[in-house]
Amino acid sequence: MSPMKKALEVAQEALTRGEVPVGAILVKGSEILALAGNRVEGDEDPTAHAEILVIRQGAIALQETRLVDCDLYVTLEPCAMCAQAIAHARIRRLYFGAYDPKGGGVEHGAKVFDRETCHHKPEVYGGLEEEKSAQMLKDFFQKRR
Amino acid sequence: MSPMKKALEVAQEALTRGEVPVGAILVKGSEILALAGNRVEGDEDPTAHAEILVIRQGAIALQETRLVDCDLYVTLEPCAMCAQAIAHARIRRLYFGAYDPKGGGVEHGAKVFDRETCHHKPEVYGGLEEEKSAQMLKDFFQKRR
Numbered sequence: 249m250s251p252m253k254k255a256l257e258v259a260q261e262a263l264t265r266g267e268v269p270v271g272a273i274l275v276k277g278s279e280i281l282a283l284a285g286n287r288v289e290g291d292e293d294p295t296a297h298a299e300i301l302v303i304r305q306g307a308i309a310l311q312e313t314r315l316v317d318c319d320l321y322v323t324l325e326p327c328a329m330c331a332q333a334i335a336h337a338r339i340r341r342l343y344f345g346a347y348d349p350k351g352g353g354v355e356h357g358a359k360v361f362d363r364e365t366c367h368h369k370p371e372v373y374g375g376l377e378e379e380k381s382a383q384m385l386k387d388f389f390q391k392r393r
Numbered sequence: 394m395s396p397m398k399k400a401l402e403v404a405q406e407a408l409t410r411g412e413v414p415v416g417a418i419l420v421k422g423s424e425i426l427a428l429a430g431n432r433v434e435g436d437e438d439p440t441a442h443a444e445i446l447v448i449r450q451g452a453i454a455l456q457e458t459r460l461v462d463c464d465l466y467v468t469l470e471p472c473a474m475c476a477q478a479i480a481h482a483r484i485r486r487l488y489f490g491a492y493d494p495k496g497g498g499v500e501h502g503a504k505v506f507d508r509e510t511c512h513h514k515p516e517v518y519g520g521l522e523e524e525k526s527a528q529m530l531k532d533f534f535q536k537r538r
Binding site: 288289292293294295300303304307308311312313314315327328329330331332333336337348349350351352353356357358359360363364365366367 | 437438498
């Protein structure tokens with residue numbers, strides 16, 4: 249299974265826990281270092297986005313604060329918090345699913361990686377499995393209304 | 394002791410642990426909800442900035458992901474990661490010490506709170522105990538070179 253398909257599975261699991269359905273996976277070569285869905289509600293932690301969780305897990309797994317040669321897959325365009333965390337962690341490549349014009353911080357809004365204050369810019373690939381990611385989020389927010 | 398002076402003490406403690414000397418404190422009215430210094434190295438966690446740590450602790454203390462009516466004091470201008478976390482947590486007021494032209498995300502670079510993708514903007518007061526905060530950081534980085 250492709251890493252992004254796996255991330256979608258994890259997003260689906262987050263959905264069943266009542267969380268905003270976003271999933272992330274951190275890989276190094278062919279090894280999966282970490283997998284996580286959004287846990288903001290479950291962990292009562294406003295910073296517990298999927299990306300932050302896999303970065304934390306990955307750093308512990310590698311015993312390094314810089315995740316050199318690691319790639320992160322996430323089903324939604326990261327917000328500014330997660331984008332800057334990705335930069336701090338020196339992630340090599342970022343692959344994301346749906347674009348997020350309302351809350352994204354990579355291609356929208358803060359555009360964190362495009363600023364002089366950002367000291368590491370990963371390679372960025374957006375739009376992988378975009379429709380499935382976007383549909384899952386759309387269904388979630390429609391039900392909540 | 395003023396909250397910012399307390400945050401400076403916590404920054405000093407972070408320094409003795411070999412961390413970048415930044416300290417933060419989260420308050421609600423006259424109650425201190427959380428105190429933390431940078432723990433990136435000690436926790437082996439690239440996201441363990443002082444602001445993220447006090448937000449996490451505060452959310453657990455209040456059993457709420459939205460820290461309504463809470464104010465955050467930090468000795469250095471928050472980076473984009475921490476600024477967006479502050480927005481997610483709905484912090485009421487942000488007070489910071491030294492301005493950070495190289496890595497800040499509030500008054501510099503990503504200017505997170507000024508973007509349409511930011512759905513909560515705290516009141517922001519910069520430059521409290523600015524010189525002491527800046528000097529501590531300057532000394533730290535000069536020694537590391």
